[in-house]
Amino acid sequence: xxxxxxxxxxxxxxxxxxxxxxxxxxxxxxxxxxxxxxxxxxxxxxxxxxxxxxxxxxxxxxxxxxxxxxxxxxxxxxxxxxxxxxxxxxxxxxxxxxxxxxxxxxxxxxxxxxxxxxxxxxxxxxxxxxxxxxxxxxxxxxxxxxxxxxxxxxxxxxxxxxxxxxxxxxxxxxxxxxxxxxxxxxxxxxxxxxxxxxxxxxxxxxxxxxxxxxxxxxxxxxxxxxxxxxxxxxxxxxxxxxxxxxxxxxxxxxxxxxxxxxxxxxxxxxxxxxxxxxxxxxxxxxxxxxxxxxxxxxxxxxxxxxxxxxxxxxxxxxxxxxxxxxxxxxxxxxxxxxxxxxxxxxxxxxxxxxxxxxxxxxxxxxxxxxxxxxxxxxxxxxxxxxxxxxxxxxxxxxxxxxxxxxxxxxxxxxxxxxxxxxxxxxxxxxxxxxxxxxxxxxxxxxxxxxxxxxxxxxxxxxxxxxxxxxxxxxxx
Amino acid sequence: xxxxxxxxxxxxxxxxxxxxxxxxxxxxxxxxxxxxxxxxxxxxxxxxxxxxxxxxxxxxxxxxxxxxxxxxxxxxx
Numbered sequence: 001x002x003x004x005x006x007x008x009x010x011x012x013x014x015x016x017x018x019x020x021x022x023x024x025x026x027x028x029x030x031x032x033x034x035x036x037x038x039x040x041x042x043x044x045x046x047x048x049x050x051x052x053x054x055x056x057x058x059x060x061x062x063x064x065x066x067x068x069x070x071x072x073x074x075x076x077x078x079x080x081x082x083x084x085x086x087x088x089x090x091x092x093x094x095x096x097x098x099x100x101x102x103x104x105x106x107x108x109x110x111x112x113x114x115x116x117x118x119x120x121x122x123x124x125x126x127x128x129x130x131x132x133x134x135x136x137x138x139x140x141x142x143x144x145x146x147x148x149x150x151x152x153x154x155x156x157x158x159x160x161x162x163x164x165x166x167x168x169x170x171x172x173x174x175x176x177x178x179x180x181x182x183x184x185x186x187x188x189x190x191x192x193x194x195x196x197x198x199x200x201x202x203x204x205x206x207x208x209x210x211x212x213x214x215x216x217x218x219x220x221x222x223x224x225x226x227x228x229x230x231x232x233x234x235x236x237x238x239x240x241x242x243x244x245x246x247x248x249x250x251x252x253x254x255x256x257x258x259x260x261x262x263x264x265x266x267x268x269x270x271x272x273x274x275x276x277x278x279x280x281x282x283x284x285x286x287x288x289x290x291x292x293x294x295x296x297x298x299x300x301x302x303x304x305x306x307x308x309x310x311x312x313x314x315x316x317x318x319x320x321x322x323x324x325x326x327x328x329x330x331x332x333x334x335x336x337x338x339x340x341x342x343x344x345x346x347x348x349x350x351x352x353x354x355x356x357x358x359x360x361x362x363x364x365x366x367x368x369x370x371x372x373x374x375x376x377x378x379x380x381x382x383x384x385x386x387x388x389x390x391x392x393x394x395x396x397x398x399x400x401x402x403x404x405x406x407x408x409x410x411x412x413x414x415x416x417x418x419x420x421x422x423x424x425x426x427x428x429x430x431x432x433x434x435x436x437x438x439x440x441x442x443x444x445x446x447x448x449x450x451x452x453x454x455x456x457x458x459x460x461x462x463x464x465x466x467x468x469x470x471x472x473x474x475x476x
Numbered sequence: 477x478x479x480x481x482x483x484x485x486x487x488x489x490x491x492x493x494x495x496x497x498x499x500x501x502x503x504x505x506x507x508x509x510x511x512x513x514x515x516x517x518x519x520x521x522x523x524x525x526x527x528x529x530x531x532x533x534x535x536x537x538x539x540x541x542x543x544x545x546x547x548x549x550x551x552x553x
Contacts, residue, residue, distance in 0.1 A: 072529035079508070079532040079539075086504055086543050090497045205523050212524020219525035221518055229528075230512050264547050268540040275536060405491050474491045 004148055007313030008320065011185075012162045015178050015324065019166025022173040033171035033359060034102045034336055035251040040176055042258050046265035048176045048325075049249045051183030053081065053240075053266070054273055055132075055326030059190065059319055060139040062274055064296035065383070066282040072221040073229060077386065078274045080233035084240025085267035092241040093263055094256035095404050095473035103333075104247045104400065105341040111403035111466060112414030120418055122337035124395055125244055129330045129337075130370050131388035136327040137374035139296070143319040146300040147312055156374050163324045164367035167331050168360045172252060175328045182321030183269070189318035190273050192311075193303070194280040200306065201287075204280045211283035218286055231438030235386060238393035238445060242400050245329035248336070335362045386438070387429060394425035394444035402452050407467065412459030413452045421448030500546045504539050511535070 031037055040048070055061070066074040101107050105125070108117040137156050144155030166174050201207050212219040221229070240246055253259035277299075285298035288305060292298055303315040339347065339355075339362050347355045399417045402409040424447040428440035461467075510531075511517060517527040 070529075072526050072532065075529050075532035075536065079535050082536050083504055083508060083539050086501060086539065089543065089547070090501055091493075208523045208525065212521075216524065219521055219523075219529065221526045221528055226512060226518075233508070233512070261547050264540065264543045268544060271536045271540050275533060279533065405493070407489055407491065470491070 002148075002313075003309040004313035004316055007310070008144075008148065008316050011317040011320065012158075014181065016162055016166055018178045018181070019169040019174040022169070022171070022177065031102070032173065034332070034340060035248060036172040036176055038100075038252060039254060040249075040252040041254065042262045042265065044176065044180050045249055045253055045258065045262035046269065047183040048179035049246060049262060049266035050269040050273070051179040051186065051321070051325035052245050052249065052329040053326070054183065054186055054270055054322055055136055055139070059186065059277065059322045060143065060296050060299055061135070061385075062277050063282050063285065063299045064294075066218070066278045067285060067292065067298045068295035069224070070218055070220060071278055071282070072219070073224050073232070074278055075274075076229040077232045077236055078278075080236035081240060082267050082271050082274075084237040085263050085270075087237060088241040088246065088250075089260045089263040089267075091401060092247070092404065093250050093253075093259040095470075096247065097250050097253060097256040097259045098473045099469075100251075102248075102251060103336050103341055104242065104244050104396065105337065108396070108399060108403065108414070108418075109341075111409070111462075111470070112399065112411045112418075113466075114411055114415055116415035116418050117399075119342070120422070121396065122341035124391055124422060125337040125341075126334055126366075128388040128391050129244070129334045130366065130373070132385045133327050133330050133334070133366070133370040134373045134377070135385040136323045136330070137371060138377035140320055140323040141374065141377065142294070142297060143300060143316055143323075146297055147304060147316045152377075153375055156371055159320060159324065160367050160371040160374075163328045164331065164363050167328045167335070167367075168363040171359075172248070172332060175332050176252065178328065179325045182325035185314070185318050185321045186325075187269065187273060189314055190276055190281070193307075193315070194276040196311075197280060197284045197302070197306070201284050204283070207283045207287070208279065211286045215286050215290065218283070225436040225439075227436040227439040227442070231436065231440070231442050232386065234445065235390045235393050235438060235441040238397040238441070239389045242396040243389065243392055244333035244336070245326070248329070248333055331363050331367055334366050335359070338362045338366070383437075390429065390438070390441045390444075391422060391425055394441050394448060395419075395422035397421075397445060398448040398452050402456075404470070404473070406452075406456075407470075408456050408461065409452065410456050410459045410462045413454070413456030416455035417448045417452035420451035421445065424448070496546065500543070504535075504542070507538075508535060 062074060062078065096107060099107055105121045108121050137160060140159040141152045141156040144150040145152045166178060198204055250259045253262060281299060281302060285302050289298060289301040292301065303312050339359050343358065347358055395418050398421060399414045403414060421444050425440050425444035428435060428443055511528055517531055520527045522530055
C-alpha cells in the first residue's frame, strides 16, 4: 500500500473515531445533537466555522475558478464571502444567539408564523444544500482519482460513507471537533504548499508576472461584466449571514459575544487560506500545467508534480478534510431541516425512540442521494454550488435582517419576501434571460426587499408577544 | 428639530444599532462599493493583475483585521 493511501486511511479512521467518541453525548438530547449543547469555545468555533466554509470549493474550486475565470473574478467572489462575516457578526450573531433556537427556520417561523416560513424555508435549504454536497463530492472524487489512482465512483462512495457515519453518530459535537482537525490540516497544507512553491519558484510577485505574461486572462477582467462581479460578491456577502451551516455555529457558541468574535476570527483564517491559494499556488499552476481540460484539477496537478508521496498524502487528506468539513456541516443542516423543521411536530408525538432513529437515518438518505447525483459530476464546482446558494441569499437575507431589526416587519411582509425573492431568483436563473451570470441575485434581493416593505405596510402589525421577544433579543 | 424627529421615527421603526458597529459596516461596504464603481480600477493592472483584483485582495486583508480590532475594542450592539 502506498504512503498516500496509508495517510488517507489514518485520516478517515480518525474522523470516524471522533464520531464514535461523541455518539453517546450526541444522543442525550436534541440540543446536544444539533447545537453541541451550546458549549463550544471561541477558538474551536472559529476554526470550525472556517473549516465549514472552506470547502472543497475553497481548495479545489477556488484554484480552478482562478485558473479558468481569472484572479479578479475569483477574489470578487471570496471578498463577498469574507465581508459577509462582518454582516453576520454585527447584524445577526448576537440577537440570533440570544433567541436560543436550533435552526434559522425556527426563528423565521416564530417571526413570520405561517406555512411559507414553516415549509418553504427548510425545503429551500434542502434543495440548495443537496446541490452544494454534490459539488463537494466531486472534489473528493477527483482528488482520490488524480492523486491516489482510485476510480472516481469508488472514491466518492468511500468518502460519503465515512462522513455520513460520523454525522449520524455524533451530531454537531462530532462535526465541530472533526472540523477543528480538518481546518488545521487545510491551513497547514495550503500555507505549506504556498511556502514550498515560493522557495522553489521564486518570489510570488515575480511568479505572478511570468504567469500573467503567459496567460494574460489570469489577471484581466475585461472578460467579465461588472454586473456579474457585483452579483457574485453580493450573492456570497448576503449568503454568509443566512446559510444554515454557518448560522448553526452561532447557536453552538457559549454566548452572544463568543459567537461574534469566533465569526471574526474565522474570517481572518479564511482570508489567509484563499489569498495564499489564489495569488501563490494558481500562478505556479498556470506556468507548470497550462491548458488543463478540467480547471478544478490545477491544485492536484501541482501536488502531483512538485511534491514527494508523504506530502501528496497530506494534500489528499487536506482536500478530503476541506470536502468533509463542509459536507458534514451541510449534511447536518439538511438533516435539521428535515428532522427538526419539517418533521419536528410529527416526531414529537411519536416518542423518543422514533426521533432518534429518524435523526440517525435522515443523514444516510440525503448522503446516499447526493452520492448518486455526484456519480455524474458538474463541470466547475464553485460556480455550480454558488448558483444554488443564490437561492438562499435571495429568499432568506431580507426576511432575516428585517425580522431582527425592523419593528414593522410582519407575517405578510416576511412571507412575501421569502417567496418573491425565491421566485424572482429562480425565474431569472433558469428562465434563459439574456442577463449577466450571477446578476439574478441583485434583482431578487431588490424584489425581496420590495415585497417585505409592501407586505408589511399592508398587513397587521406583528403580535405583541413577537415584538416583545424580539425587543428582548436586543437588550444587553 | 428635523434631526430629532427623524431620530424618533428611526427608534420607532428599527432596533438600535451601535454607532461603532454602523460605522464599521459603512466603511467596509463603502470601500467595497468603490471597487465596483471606479472604472480606473478595471482599466489598470499591477504585476499583470487588474487593480480591481488587488482592491478585492486588500479588502480581504483589511476587513478581517479592522473587524477584529473593532470586536476587541468595545464594539457594542
